[in-house]
Amino acid sequence: MPAEFSVPFRLGTFSFAGRAPFPALVLGQHAYALEMLEPLLHRSSLRLSGAHSMMALLSDWPANFEALQTAASLLADDRDAAAAGIDGMPLEQLNVHTPVQMPRQIFCTIANYRSHIIDTVRDPAATPGLSEPDPPECLARAAQIIEERLQGHPYVCLKLPTTVSGPMDPLQIPHDAQRTDWELELGVVMGAACRRVSREHAMQFVAGYVLVNDITVRERVARPDLPRLGTDWLQSKNAPGFLPTGPYLIPAAFVPDVDAIRLTLSLNGQVMQDALVSDMMFSIAAQIEYISQHAQLLPGDLICTGTPAGCGTRYKRFLRPGDIIDACAEGLGAQRTRCVAESDPTS
Numbered sequence: 001m002p003a004e005f006s007v008p009f010r011l012g013t014f015s016f017a018g019r020a021p022f023p024a025l026v027l028g029q030h031a032y033a034l035e036m037l038e039p040l041l042h043r044s045s046l047r048l049s050g051a052h053s054m055m056a057l058l059s060d061w062p063a064n065f066e067a068l069q070t071a072a073s074l075l076a077d078d079r080d081a082a083a084a085g086i087d088g089m090p091l092e093q094l095n096v097h098t099p100v101q102m103p104r105q106i107f108c109t110i111a112n113y114r115s116h117i118i119d120t121v122r123d124p125a126a127t128p129g130l131s132e133p134d135p136p137e138c139l140a141r142a143a144q145i146i147e148e149r150l151q152g153h154p155y156v157c158l159k160l161p162t163t164v165s166g167p168m169d170p171l172q173i174p175h176d177a178q179r180t181d182w183e184l185e186l187g188v189v190m191g192a193a194c195r196r197v198s199r200e201h202a203m204q205f206v207a208g209y210v211l212v213n214d215i216t217v218r219e220r221v222a223r224p225d226l227p228r229l230g231t232d233w234l235q236s237k238n239a240p241g242f243l244p245t246g247p248y249l250i251p252a253a254f255v256p257d258v259d260a261i262r263l264t265l266s267l268n269g270q271v272m273q274d275a276l277v278s279d280m281m282f283s284i285a286a287q288i289e290y291i292s293q294h295a296q297l298l299p300g301d302l303i304c305t306g307t308p309a310g311c312g313t314r315y316k317r318f319l320r321p322g323d324i325i326d327a328c329a330e331g332l333g334a335q336r337t338r339c340v341a342e343s344d345p346t347s
Helices: 054-058 061-075 078-084 114-122 135-150 199-205 233-237 284-294
Strands: 010-015 022-027 030-033 095-097 106-110 155-159 171-173 184-190 206-213 262-267 270-276 302-304 324-329 333-341
Touching: 010 054, 022 061, 054 061, 106 284, 114 135, 155 233, 155 284, 184 262, 184 284, 199 206, 199 284, 206 302, 206 324, 206 333, 284 302
Parallel strands: 106 302, 171 333
Antiparallel strands: 010 022, 010 095, 022 030, 106 155, 184 206, 184 302, 262 270, 262 324, 324 333
16 A cells, blocks of 8 residues: 555444434544545545445445545645644544445355354254263364365355444344344455456455444244254344444455454453454355355445354353443444343234
């Protein structure tokens, strides 16, 4: 990256005092609405297209990223910002929303961390005939599953856009669910359309990264009434608000080593998940390659890349109203999710 464009920035969507949500560039503890950046760019040939929404911005990501780099460098110089009459808004005065509101498509890669495979095998509900799984037997079975998976392809399901919620929004726990679980994950936001792309070229289509929590109702993953039809992701993953996302979209150019990202989730102050992205079995590039073989990826699409060990299945403890989920990853920001009871429509 050229030295003159070396100022890293974040992107987010915010609101205040009844104003509709707006996309902004974030430097330090201040946000700058994208629609206000034009005076900074008037001396260059660069322009922001689609500054009114993150989705529009991502639709022309390569050109817009170049313009944002220029704007960030100029904003970092107080003289340039003052000359353009641009003041940053303190983050503590803003409401934080999901960075990309209502993505068109959401793909979730299932069982993609080695440590999560081990947890799943240890779960009695996932181990027919073993009420108390034997540790050596579990590890041997997990090792076999991992080896078989590595010889195959990612396993991906769809999640609805209506599941996306903000990083500080409450989470409604379904009144008729018993095992509502957390799954902290790295989210990948696409910056260009692609179809049948190879993993060698896949990363050039990535705009950036977000923090996501893929909430899942465990007892609804399998259909006991239709055991031969396999998993049912509609009923297990798609309630409203089941994908807290954000707070920031971090451009991929500012993440030199994705594998070094550490995902940490706490429940009521107790650390439950703490792992590196490097524990993935299928890399981000491999996931993009696989998904694009079967679907058309579009700008703004979100790929949830899998969760590490430490979900509720390990602890036999699932989400209840009153719980507080704190999730974070260095560089990506932090979420705080308060669990509340869903009203029972039959009562």
